[in-house]
Amino acid sequence: MRTLKNIWYLTLKEWRSLFGDPMLVIMIVFVFSASIYSVAKGVSSDVKNATVAIIDGDRSMLSHQIRDAVQAPYFKPPADIKREEIDRAMDVGDYIFVLDIPAGFERDVLAGRKPEVQLLIDATTMTQAGVGSSYLMQIFQRQISDFLQQNNAAAMMPVQPVINVSFNPNSLSEWYMPVMEVGNMITLLTLVLVGAAVIRERERGTIEHLLVMPVRAVEIMMAKVLANGTVILAASQLSMWFMVHKLIGVPINGSLALYALGVGVFLFSIAALGIMLATIAPTMPQFGLLMLPVFVVLLLFSGSGAPRSNMPDAAQGISEYWPTTQFAGFAQNVIYRGAGMDIVWPELLVMGVTGAVFLVLALFRFRKMLEQQG
Template structure:
């Protein structure tokens, strides 16, 4: 009981020390507000409100249907443009796309011919220029179908037709995925930096020496930092999930928030130990930043949040199985996106717990050696 009381009291000391650090408080607030909201709203790669103009050389019912089908939120209302003004408008960057509907468009469709429609894209808008022509192609094919004589020809019918149904994100809004993924990434970076900074702050200020003269065990110091900083991350992450993701962004969460919180506690058990372990390898905050950032970048890029894990080389996939963030990303996406229950995600929880146990044992040995060197 004395050990538990020491861990609780040391954890309270950690919280008070953190609340007196304005830089860390700003980092926490920024990571779970602007860092989540801004990428979800601005950094998506979908075609949204793209400027477009139409050169209608046919002025037929088919061409007007195509023009009227170019609707928000994919495109802004299309502007009318003369063919002679296309180069000038594109050189000035007035439009991202210009569609040239040829003369006799509807007439050729009635005859069963395939007229050529030209789409000019401004490649300086790389993400929209890459995706936009495919959207335009689908819109044109859909609108001219009633006018095409070959649509009733059995030889021209699709032998296999793909019907796609999106259950949890029917409009395929990329911002929904970005917001959740930002929270997952920020949980990792804050857990590492808060615990590592807590160790180095006491080492630089000389307070570790004061603690060592007290009847305290190294594991009491370590677990106090783990629960205190982990609690801060949990509170900040859950507040961001409710206030920013569900509130400001309007992203529906399909799964159980309580189950996600349980998985978050298990994940923080391992990743906070990783932060302390990294802090035992260096002597100052600048050195810790240089060491922690590459570790976080590897965790962020190779854990399955940014790039699908199945797309990576097999050797790299096996290596990343020993990194807790890989299992946390899979757990979070299953719970928050696909409404998975405990019976579906318990293997990921078990893996995170086992990895966290191994990290904690190794970190405790490193922490003991660091304290022994200080003494």
């Protein structure tokens, strides 16, 4: 009971210190509101209203069928363009794609020949160009296949694919990015706030006050984890419900309470890591130089920005049991797929174990720091 009482009073001290710093409060509000919204609405990998021009040298039913299949919201209505206007139009950025359909295209398709169609792409708009070109290729192939089947000019395909997309039927990046960004901001804020709480004590000289009080190192450390963790947990849950779900419109298929449990375990793990880093760096600038590379590496290997299946096997093996990697999979399973405890308990277990390891290392480093300070 004495230990719990000490942790509680130290936690109250940490809350007063945190909420007494208006810049930290503004930062917490910003990263869980405006930052999440800007990532969802401002940074998008989707193709929207891409400009397309067509040189239709065939003027056949097939070429018109391909033209009609290029539709919103992915593309703007295709515009006719003359061959001599292509260079200038693409130089000034009027069109991202120019499709050149040669004369006799339909005749060659019906005859079983392989006519060549040129697609010019302005790759300065990198995301639109890469994803949009694959969309146009799919449209092109689908329309030719349908046309051949309608005219019985080619053998019917033995298999007709029917694609069903689960959890995100329209493949909208604004349904994916905000949930992952909440996890990224939890990681960043936890490292910053917990590390700053430790270094602030040392730089302001208040750590000497703690040394003469009847409190232990583990109580001081747990108070910092609890105080900053509860604030970030509350802010992340409010952001997930009001910003991600209500404002942006991302459906939450799973239990928000289970998600909160996972966030709590994840916070424990990252907070212990933050304290360990703060005991290594003696000043706040040095802590920032140490913390940022760690955060970037955790982010890149977590799978929140790019699929882990695209990474080399060695990278996947090294980062398999990192807390950020486990939390990214946990969040996707709960929020998108509606997974329950029977599915996500391995991620919770791994995050808890890594948090315990970080806590032991942080406690060892923290005690050494207090001894040196004393």
